[in-house]
Amino acid sequence: MRKASPKKAPARAADPALQSLFDVHEATLPNGLQVRLLENHLAPVVSLYTFFKVGSRNERPGITGISHLFEHMMFNGAKKYGPKMFDKTLESNGGSSNAYTSHDMTVYYDDFASDALETVLDLESDRMRSLRISDAMLASEREVVKEERRVRTDNDIGGLMDEELGTLVYKAHAYRWPIIGWMADIDAITREDCQAYFRTYYAPNNAVLYIAGDIDPKKTLALVRKYYGDIPRGPVPAAVVNAEPEQRGERRSVIRHPAQSPAVMIGYRGPSARDEDTLALDVAQYVLTKGEGSRLTRSLVYDQKLAVSVGLDWSWRIDPGTVLFFLELKPDSDPQKVEAALYAELEKLARDGITERELQKALNNLRSDHLRELGTNNGRAHALGNYEALLGDWRHVLTLPSAYAAVTSDQVKAAAAKYLVPERRSVVTLLPAPTEA
Amino acid sequence: MASRKSRPSKSSAPRRAAKAPASSRKAGTSRKPAAPTRPSAAPRALTFPTLHDSVTSSGLKVVSAERGPLPMVSMRLVLRAGSANDPAGKHGLADFTARLLRRGTRLMDARAIDEAVEFVGASLGVGVGEDNLSVAITTPAEHFAQMLGIIGQLVREPVFPESEVADARERALAQFANDLDEPSVIADRAMVRALWGDHPYGHDVGGSARSVRTFTRDDVVAYHRERIGPKVALLVVVGAVDPRRVAEAAEEAFAGWTGGPEERRVVPPLARVAQAGRVVVVDKPDQTQSQVRLGGPGYRLGHEDYFPSTAMNVALGGGFTSRLMSEVRVNRGLTYGIGSWFDAMSADGIFAVSTFTKTESTREIIDVSLGEIAKMRTGGIKPGELRDAQAYMGGLYPLRTETNESIASSIADMRLNGLGDDWVLRFRERLGAVTPKQVAAVAKKYCFAEAPAVVVLGKADAVKKQLKHLGPITVVPASEYE
Numbered sequence: 001m002r003k004a005s006p007k008k009a010p011a012r013a014a015d016p017a018l019q020s021l022f023d024v025h026e027a028t029l030p031n032g033l034q035v036r037l038l039e040n041h042l043a044p045v046v047s048l049y050t051f052f053k054v055g056s057r058n059e060r061p062g063i064t065g066i067s068h069l070f071e072h073m074m075f076n077g078a079k080k081y082g083p084k085m086f087d088k089t090l091e092s093n094g095g096s097s098n099a100y101t102s103h104d105m106t107v108y109y110d111d112f113a114s115d116a117l118e119t120v121l122d123l124e125s126d127r128m129r130s131l132r133i134s135d136a137m138l139a140s141e142r143e144v145v146k147e148e149r150r151v152r153t154d155n156d157i158g159g160l161m162d163e164e165l166g167t168l169v170y171k172a173h174a175y176r177w178p179i180i181g182w183m184a185d186i187d188a189i190t191r192e193d194c195q196a197y198f199r200t201y202y203a204p205n206n207a208v209l210y211i212a213g214d215i216d217p218k219k220t221l222a223l224v225r226k227y228y229g230d231i232p233r234g235p236v237p238a239a240v241v242n243a244e245p246e247q248r249g250e251r252r253s254v255i256r257h258p259a260q261s262p263a264v265m266i267g268y269r270g271p272s273a274r275d276e277d278t279l280a281l282d283v284a285q286y287v288l289t290k291g292e293g294s295r296l297t298r299s300l301v302y303d304q305k306l307a308v309s310v311g312l313d314w315s316w317r318i319d320p321g322t323v324l325f326f327l328e329l330k331p332d333s334d335p336q337k338v339e340a341a342l343y344a345e346l347e348k349l350a351r352d353g354i355t356e357r358e359l360q361k362a363l364n365n366l367r368s369d370h371l372r373e374l375g376t377n378n379g380r381a382h383a384l385g386n387y388e389a390l391l392g393d394w395r396h397v398l399t400l401p402s403a404y405a406a407v408t409s410d411q412v413k414a415a416a417a418k419y420l421v422p423e424r425r426s427v428v429t430l431l432p433a434p435t436e437a
Numbered sequence: 438m439a440s441r442k443s444r445p446s447k448s449s450a451p452r453r454a455a456k457a458p459a460s461s462r463k464a465g466t467s468r469k470p471a472a473p474t475r476p477s478a479a480p481r482a483l484t485f486p487t488l489h490d491s492v493t494s495s496g497l498k499v500v501s502a503e504r505g506p507l508p509m510v511s512m513r514l515v516l517r518a519g520s521a522n523d524p525a526g527k528h529g530l531a532d533f534t535a536r537l538l539r540r541g542t543r544l545m546d547a548r549a550i551d552e553a554v555e556f557v558g559a560s561l562g563v564g565v566g567e568d569n570l571s572v573a574i575t576t577p578a579e580h581f582a583q584m585l586g587i588i589g590q591l592v593r594e595p596v597f598p599e600s601e602v603a604d605a606r607e608r609a610l611a612q613f614a615n616d617l618d619e620p621s622v623i624a625d626r627a628m629v630r631a632l633w634g635d636h637p638y639g640h641d642v643g644g645s646a647r648s649v650r651t652f653t654r655d656d657v658v659a660y661h662r663e664r665i666g667p668k669v670a671l672l673v674v675v676g677a678v679d680p681r682r683v684a685e686a687a688e689e690a691f692a693g694w695t696g697g698p699e700e701r702r703v704v705p706p707l708a709r710v711a712q713a714g715r716v717v718v719v720d721k722p723d724q725t726q727s728q729v730r731l732g733g734p735g736y737r738l739g740h741e742d743y744f745p746s747t748a749m750n751v752a753l754g755g756g757f758t759s760r761l762m763s764e765v766r767v768n769r770g771l772t773y774g775i776g777s778w779f780d781a782m783s784a785d786g787i788f789a790v791s792t793f794t795k796t797e798s799t800r801e802i803i804d805v806s807l808g809e810i811a812k813m814r815t816g817g818i819k820p821g822e823l824r825d826a827q828a829y830m831g832g833l834y835p836l837r838t839e840t841n842e843s844i845a846s847s848i849a850d851m852r853l854n855g856l857g858d859d860w861v862l863r864f865r866e867r868l869g870a871v872t873p874k875q876v877a878a879v880a881k882k883y884c885f886a887e888a889p890a891v892v893v894l895g896k897a898d899a900v901k902k903q904l905k906h907l908g909p910i911t912v913v914p915a916s917e918y919e
Contacts, residue, residue, distance in 0.1 A: 017508050043835040044481035087757040092825035094832015096756060113832030143770030150726040151773055151793055157618050258723040260614040293551030308611045330611035364558030368577060371507050376839040
């Protein structure tokens with residue numbers, strides 16, 4: 001379910017350690033491009049992030065993986081700076097760049113020496129205004145992405161299991177397919193598909209710009225207007241329909257693949273990022289797997305010696321996401337036994353909740369990690385963008401620690417009882433198969 | 438950089454593959470002071486905190502730097518007790534001992550240590566490299582003295598309970614087995630062996646299943662007694678804490694610490710790359726992609742070739758516009774990631790290329806890569822290309838001064854390798870002074886003047902017939918590297 005009314009940023013106190021770091025200047029250009037500027041002169045460098053509101057959730061079967069393939073194409077030439085010129089110009093001016101694609105968004109960043117600011121704005125606005133997609137570049141980049149798929153998925157056990165789990169957890173929603181796309185779809189995407197995609201999702205009104213570091217906000221905003229101001233507004237992209245039906249019982253799948261040990265990946269259908277329960281699940285995640293002394297690590301790895309490692313990934317998403325457990329086992333492990341031990345821990349959490357000390361420990365670690373994330377310009381710019389994209393307002397960067405502090409142990413218990421139950425569960429088991437000669 | 442995920446996630450993550458492969462068993466200290474400069478206009482000033490030195494009564498050297506604005510502190514105790522010190526037949530003992538330090542001390546069992554550190558929101562990491570073993574904690578500033586006390590306990594009074602030793606051994610053996618399913622990890626391991634042979638740097642930091650299987654509590658106790666002590670250690674503390682308090686807290690944490698060697702063990706340089714001119718094919722029949730490594734000799738830490746080689750490597754295999762990236766990935770679509778780098782350690786170093794491609798184009802990617810390296814060796818670099826490389830690194834170098842962790846790491850590098858306290862501040866200037874002639878000289882030296890060692894991990898049946906005339910081929914099963 002998409003939330004009809006996204007919550008406003010909670011009216012909570014900003015963390016005092018953060019208040020001084022986050023004097024953010026905001027603006028919206030007439031073409032809809034939103035800008036957030038954050039001044040900091042600790043080092044003569046700047047990070048610029050561009051968040052586009054498009055990810056694999058905006059795709060359809062037949063062109064799965066286009067968001068990610070397109071992300072690659074954004075580096076392959078535009079009207080003013082042709083093929084290879086984006087990287088060449090940026091690097092020779094003391095900068096570097098990269099990008100990533102997620103289920104919900106596509107994110108580009110540049111780190112650079114502060115005197116290259118204008119050059120970077122010229123480069124970035126050029127590709128937003130006038131990307132050029134040639135058949136030759138697309139053909140070459142398609143091969144690069146196929147190698148990426150081979151390295152991340154086809155020849156990687158975690159990748160294979162993750163891909164399988166997505167198809168179990170989701171029946172209707174676009175979260176069903178992998179971000180990188182199915183191999184045959186990567187092969188099938190055409191130049192026309194890419195161009196339509198660019199027109200639909202890469203307009204300034206579908207983007208937010210974050211610039212953090214050694215800048216003068218006033219002058220920087222003037223430069224942003226100069227370089228981006230004339231890019232025409234685009235259509236408003238169609239809303240994504242979440243047609244995901246209710247899950248009515250556990251789903252299971254087995255992968256047979258050459259491997260030394262069995263492995264287990266388990267996903268529970270969770271809430272969407274903006275749901276109240278999200279923060280309680282964050283606390284639960286920390287209690288269960290953060291650190292050597294966390295419940296699952298202590299129980300499954302050290303006390304019962306059933307697993308080599310246990311990981312939990314509760315990644316916020318726009319639409320309801322997945323609380324994902326990954327268990328690395330030993331060659332002689334019995335996956336069923338490991339599952340039973342995990343479920344016993346989750347039942348205990350849902351039944352008895354957590355102690356006050358566990359709650360305090362989780363809060364201390366959530367705050368430490370939050371502060372660490374904000375230690376660099378790149379981290380600060382990314383955090384502003386990430387919270388704005390997923391929670392609707394960058395101010396969550398300031399208030400998140402106090403929002404966590406308001407979480408009670410009863411809420412954590414209730415969230416575990418609501419989400420970590422067999423009816424919401426999908427399980428992928430990998431069993432070692434002999435290598436085919 | 439970038440992938441903000443701890444685990445297998447569906448995020449297709451950044452479009453650039455990691456350059457230097459990180460071995461899964463190698464945590465901790467970065468041995469790579471890489472980086473940059475703007476030779477043109479005077480670069481904007483860097484800020485680097487003032488260093489304060491003290492020595493505890495037990496002889497431990499302490500360096501601290503006060504730095505805000507975040508109320509956090511990073512500290513690391515670096516010991517000259519890395520895997521090059523592993524006794525014969527006991528490869529991996531340094532790493533194994535390091536992991537066990539936190540599994541119990543005279544005053545606290547493993548559970549109490551975990552709780553003390555993790556409750557306050559601090560994180561403890563133990564890392565081992567070829568030269569060094571380090572224990573690092575990042576903590577909210579108000580708990581810094583207590584956390585320093587815990588580091589003191591870990592290195593001074595570990596008790597190595599018998600049951601913990603047995604469990605750690607079992608976990609390590611399971612990990613070695615599971616590593617066989619990680620193509621890049623096994624390829625890296627094979628490369629280490631192909632380059633260094635029986636040199637002290639020639640085994641995986643974690644050792645092997647064969648050696649770890651033999652570890653006893655006595656081995657661990659002996660390693661701790663003989664290799665870990667104040668005379669071969671350096672404590673670095675960076676963050677929101679007054680240097681005077683650091684000196685006081687260090688005295689409290691390390692007073693009366695004894696043991697370990699008088700000075701670090703001297704490791705000899707590498708006589709010759711073990712498998713130079715030879716090809717090792719590591720067979721993993723289920724693969725659809727080959728992992729490829731090429732390597733030859735490099736230089737030791739602190740060597741005068743560092744700056745010209747660094748500039749050269751940016752142009753050859755550093756950024757997105759490097760020659761290798763351009764020819765192999767952009768022009769031919771053969772890979773998602775390719776990079777070259779110099780790996781310098783205290784005794785010696787190597788120069789290597791790492792990449793991967795679908796099984797069918799294994800030979801092509803090797804030939805194109807070797808061609809680019811040969812071109813650099815014979816033709817050197819154009820002045821404009823060098824300027825671009827210098828600008829690239831110069832512009833980005835200040836990123837290394839952004840966090841307590843990166844500053845602590847720079848301080849440790851400077852002090853342990855005698856780079857001088859002005860290393861960071863003068864880095865861009867020194868890099869900017871490199872000339873095309875100097876680059877040509879190091880290119881002749883390091884760009885595989887002698888045929889490199891070649892490692893290919895993949896489907897041997899399909900790969901082997903592609904590899905004619907590269908040198909004698911040995912095919913080994915992946916299990917050879919367990």
